[in-house]
Amino acid sequence: MKKKAVACAVLSACLLQIAAIPATYAADWSPQLVVPTSGARGPSDALRIRLPAAAIAVLDRLTLELDDFDVTALVTREGNDAVFSSPQPLPYGPHTLRLIENAPDGTITERGVWQFDVRKNATFREAEGRISSTLNIIQRIADDDLTEPTPRKTQANGAAQLSGMLGDDAWRLKGNMDLLYNTQESLTPRQKDQLDMGRFLLQAEAGPVSAQAGHHAVAPDSLIMQAFNRRGVSVKGGRDTDPVNGTLFMLRTQDIVGFQEGFGIGDKNNRVDGATIVGRPAGDALTLSAMYLTGEGPSQSGAVGTGVAGDTLSTGGSAANFVADSRLLDKSLRLRGEYAASRYDFDGLNTGNEEEKDDAYSALVTYSPWKNKVANGSPMALQVGLENKEIGTFFKSPANPIGVTDRKATRGFGSFGWGGFNLQSSLGYETDNVNDIALLPRTESIQTALSMTYTPTLNLAPPADANQQPSLPWYGQPTYGLTYLSLDQDVIKAGAGLTEGDFHETKNLTAVASFSYTTWMWSVNHSIGKDTDFTNLADDTETSTTQLAANFRVGEKLTIGPSVQYGQVDNVTTPALSSETYTALLNLGYAFTQRVNANVSYSVNRQKVDNSSVDTKSNDLIGSLNWIVQQAQGMQPGFTLSLEGQYHDMDDRVLVINNQNNYQIFLKGSVSWMPVF
Amino acid sequence: MTRTLKYLLGLSAALAIGLQIASTSAATFAISRIAITFDDQKPPLITERGNDISAQAEVLITGNGLLKATWEVAGPNPDGNNPQYRTLSNVNQPLGGKDTTVIKGPKLPTESTGPYLVRLRVTEPALPFETPIATYNVIEKKKN
Numbered sequence: 001m002k003k004k005a006v007a008c009a010v011l012s013a014c015l016l017q018i019a020a021i022p023a024t025y026a027a028d029w030s031p032q033l034v035v036p037t038s039g040a041r042g043p044s045d046a047l048r049i050r051l052p053a054a055a056i057a058v059l060d061r062l063t064l065e066l067d068d069f070d071v072t073a074l075v076t077r078e079g080n081d082a083v084f085s086s087p088q089p090l091p092y093g094p095h096t097l098r099l100i101e102n103a104p105d106g107t108i109t110e111r112g113v114w115q116f117d118v119r120k121n122a123t124f125r126e127a128e129g130r131i132s133s134t135l136n137i138i139q140r141i142a143d144d145d146l147t148e149p150t151p152r153k154t155q156a157n158g159a160a161q162l163s164g165m166l167g168d169d170a171w172r173l174k175g176n177m178d179l180l181y182n183t184q185e186s187l188t189p190r191q192k193d194q195l196d197m198g199r200f201l202l203q204a205e206a207g208p209v210s211a212q213a214g215h216h217a218v219a220p221d222s223l224i225m226q227a228f229n230r231r232g233v234s235v236k237g238g239r240d241t242d243p244v245n246g247t248l249f250m251l252r253t254q255d256i257v258g259f260q261e262g263f264g265i266g267d268k269n270n271r272v273d274g275a276t277i278v279g280r281p282a283g284d285a286l287t288l289s290a291m292y293l294t295g296e297g298p299s300q301s302g303a304v305g306t307g308v309a310g311d312t313l314s315t316g317g318s319a320a321n322f323v324a325d326s327r328l329l330d331k332s333l334r335l336r337g338e339y340a341a342s343r344y345d346f347d348g349l350n351t352g353n354e355e356e357k358d359d360a361y362s363a364l365v366t367y368s369p370w371k372n373k374v375a376n377g378s379p380m381a382l383q384v385g386l387e388n389k390e391i392g393t394f395f396k397s398p399a400n401p402i403g404v405t406d407r408k409a410t411r412g413f414g415s416f417g418w419g420g421f422n423l424q425s426s427l428g429y430e431t432d433n434v435n436d437i438a439l440l441p442r443t444e445s446i447q448t449a450l451s452m453t454y455t456p457t458l459n460l461a462p463p464a465d466a467n468q469q470p471s472l473p474w475y476g477q478p479t480y481g482l483t484y485l486s487l488d489q490d491v492i493k494a495g496a497g498l499t500e501g502d503f504h505e506t507k508n509l510t511a512v513a514s515f516s517y518t519t520w521m522w523s524v525n526h527s528i529g530k531d532t533d534f535t536n537l538a539d540d541t542e543t544s545t546t547q548l549a550a551n552f553r554v555g556e557k558l559t560i561g562p563s564v565q566y567g568q569v570d571n572v573t574t575p576a577l578s579s580e581t582y583t584a585l586l587n588l589g590y591a592f593t594q595r596v597n598a599n600v601s602y603s604v605n606r607q608k609v610d611n612s613s614v615d616t617k618s619n620d621l622i623g624s625l626n627w628i629v630q631q632a633q634g635m636q637p638g639f640t641l642s643l644e645g646q647y648h649d650m651d652d653r654v655l656v657i658n659n660q661n662n663y664q665i666f667l668k669g670s671v672s673w674m675p676v677f
Numbered sequence: 678m679t680r681t682l683k684y685l686l687g688l689s690a691a692l693a694i695g696l697q698i699a700s701t702s703a704a705t706f707a708i709s710r711i712a713i714t715f716d717d718q719k720p721p722l723i724t725e726r727g728n729d730i731s732a733q734a735e736v737l738i739t740g741n742g743l744l745k746a747t748w749e750v751a752g753p754n755p756d757g758n759n760p761q762y763r764t765l766s767n768v769n770q771p772l773g774g775k776d777t778t779v780i781k782g783p784k785l786p787t788e789s790t791g792p793y794l795v796r797l798r799v800t801e802p803a804l805p806f807e808t809p810i811a812t813y814n815v816i817e818k819k820k821n
Contacts, residue, residue, distance in 0.1 A: 132723075132725075132816060132819065133816065134790050134815075134816035134817045136754070136790055136791050138754055138791075146756070147756070147759040149758070150756075151756045151757070151758070155754065157754065157791055157792055157814075159723045159792075159814035159815075159816050160723075160816075161723050161816075178721065178723050180721060180723075180792075180812075180814060182757070182792060184756075184757035184758075185757070186757030186758055187755070187757040187792050187794075187812070189721050189812070191757075198721045198722075198723065199719065199721075215719075227712075227735070229719070255719075257720075257721060300709065300710050300737075301710070301806070302712070302809070305720070305721060305812065306719065306720065306809075307712060307713035307714065307719065307720040307809050307810065307811030307812075308710070308711070308712040308713070308809055309710070309711055309804075309806045309807055309808065309809035310709055310710030310711065310712075310737065310806060311709055311710065311805075311806070312806070401710065401737075402710070402735065402737055402776070402777045404776045404777075405776075432703070441703055443703050487741065487773045489703075489741065489773070491703070496703075498703060503703065504741045504773065506741055506771045506772075506773045507771075508770070508771055529743075529769070529770065529771040530771070531741070531742060531743050531771040531773075533741075533742075537705065538705070538706060538742055541743045541771070543743065543769040543770070543771065545767075545769055547766075565766055565767060567767045567769045568769075569743065569745065569769050579745075581747075581767040581769070583764050583765070583766055583767060585765070589788070599788040599789070601786060601788075603763055603764065603765070605747075605763070605764035605767075607747075607767075614800075618763065618764065620761075620763035622763075622786070624788060624789045626789075631817075631820045632817060632819065632820060633820040638817055638820075640790070640817060642789065642790075644753070644754075644789060646761070648761045648763070660761070662761075666754065668754075668789075668790075668791075670790050670817060672816065672817035674817075674819050
């Protein structure tokens with residue numbers, strides 16, 4: 001046999017050694033790591049160590065370590081060479097290979113240590129490009145009663161994800177970009193051109209300095225920056241693990257996509273500029289950070305294509321914060337405090353009133369007393385916490401579009417997990433009108449949240465046939481869930497027309513159960529809610545929603561997924577406004593062969609208000625038959641031919657102008673290309 | 678003080694009714710912002726055929742009340758000018774106590790390649806802005 005295992009585990013080798021030790025075992029010899037002929041060692045290249053004759057006699061005593069991991073079992077012998085082939089490509093960058101001889105008397109002799117780089121080629125350590133793309137050519141071959149103007153019969157659309165990386169020892173460039181194409185311009189992100197861009201990010205790193213341009217977030221969520229992943233530019237000095245690092249950033253206030261606005265920093269009226277500095281004076285135990293930012297623009301709304309809509313008023317201001325975050329007692333205790341201040345112009349810039357000053361703070365304590373605790377063979381975990389925060393009535397940051405204002409709140413929370421049981425709960429008390437404005441009322445709120453899930457561990461009898469799975473009980477593998485939320489709100493200081501007393505109460509209870517079997521599952525979900533307004537400004541309602549869903553796999557080819565949802569709103573104040581809805585869905589999938597499959601989805605929806613202001617019923621049928629002529633692999637493109645159909649029926653008994661009954665059938669050819677360079 | 682009150686009214690700009698109540702907690706129920714995402718990813722999304730993806734809506738509210746809405750999808754390859762939405766699920770959910778609530782949506786269809794449109798069509802309360810629409814594009818699955 002040409003190839004033979006060079007070594008076994010060290011312990012085995014020692015046990016197999018006979019008492020008589022060859023006189024040559026301690027002979028001086030040196031192995032040699034063979035240099036690749038290409039000059040660069042690639043991620044999948046084998047590592048070849050040339051051994052002298054003296055080493056062959058002691059093969060069983062040799063251990064090979066790669067980056068401190070014993071890889072001896074993966075070494076083969078080819079003549080006088082020991083060859084290691086990694087089952088996975090090695091990461092780009094520096095690695096250490098070590099060959100050790102373990103003598104029978106326990107002596108360890110390091111026979112060779114090599115530092116080597118895994119590189120793409122002699123010029124670049126890392127270089128890779130990826131494209132994942134599909135282009136669809138669609139021909140509408142039949143239709144009936146489509147809304148005028150009808151779309152063109154021949155259309156094309158496509159999408160591509162591009163990513164690339166280039167780097168050497170001291171620097172690295174990375175980038176990714178989404179491209180979207182559609183002959184219907186109204187379906188591209190900006191709804192303007194047929195070819196447009198989604199989101200993108202370019203990253204550069206040289207030593208401790210890094211820069212990002214594109215859609216990114218520059219800091220963890222805080223009182224002054226939250227949900228603020230935006231297009232822009234940032235430069236960072238220092239790494240996250242360094243004692244100090246700092247970032248300068250310019251981000252567009254409004255979320256945008258598409259080929260517009262370059263890197264998003266050209267419009268000073270729609271930009272947030274700032275800086276943050278992070279210090280770690282005690283390593284992982286304590287992190288101190290501070291941020292200052294100033295900006296303006298319509299932060300509440302996104303541009304077309306972002307999926308965000310809201311207030312388009314351009315507002316602005318500045319904000320700063322200081323955060324101390326510590327993890328103590330082996331990271332089981334977390335203490336976090338934040339203070340922030342802001343100046344903000346709420347009614348639009350350069351109009352109306354001037355900006356207002358305000359401040360906010362938050363304090364958080366969490367404690368996890370157990371580490372790796374096991375009870376009755378199951379892991380057990382507990383966490384408790386307390387949070388206190390006060391956010392001024394006029395506190396607002398231009399980089400926090402979802403920020404809470406005007407709150408003074410204390411919340412206690414806890415979570416407990418044991419085996420398949422998990423419990424989460426919280427109890428909070430909060431008041432508003434923090435700045436104690438005389439004309440305004442003050443409300444107090446008590447919020448309760450309780451959530452439980454339980455997946456019991458089943459004691460299954462072992463199957464008669466070892467190749468089969470243990471059979472489940474008749475009810476399958478169950479999972480149960482229960483969620484309760486309540487909000488009780490009272491006016492505790494009269495003002496603005498409100499008198500002291502009960503104000504609002506909301507309760508919601510949801511119960512879920514699902515049961516899984518080897519080839520199918522089903523679930524039931526029931527939710528009830530009650531919303532009571534004690535001021536009679538809004539209607540009182542009681543809601544209930546029930547949903548049943550299942551998924552079956554019949555044989556190896558057929559999948560069936562039915563679901564039914566029924567919802568009811570009982571308007572207690574104005575019964576004529578009570579309503580009901582139901583939706584039924586049926587998804588079918590069938591794989592004729594590995595290359596030919598079909599999918600059908602049928603849905604029916606009914607919506608009705610008791611006073612007949614709404615009375616609609618819709619039916620939709622969507623189907624496709626797909627033949628994967630050639631699947632994309634490597635540089636080879638793939639091609640899929642599809643026959644697709646859509647049927648839509650809308651019966652609106654109130655607004656008959658909405659009535660529709662049409663169908664359309666398409667022939668579609670899809671070309672996919674997914675190379676890795 | 679008039680100026681202060683005016684600011685607060687500005688904070689709860691959606692208060693078309695009940696102007697006498699100005700604090701965001703005591704304000705009339707209104708939605709001031711909706712952001713649709715696909716799990717943790719923002720639109721427009723590109724995903725592979727057969728992937729499990731769901732939409733969710735981050736809803737910014739003032740006050741407390743009942744949200745009535747419908748999750749709808751159009752596509753693949755919808756008419757961009759007159760997309761025919763079909764209902765995936767209905768939402769009847771009392772909201773309150775938090776300024777931002779996440780409304781989880783149903784699993785979205787990914788069986789066919791091409792663009793799809795998703796929206797959470799809110800029927801109550803009335804939106805003071807156009808319903809946001811999120812796009813996702815399904816591309817072919819890679820061969821393993």
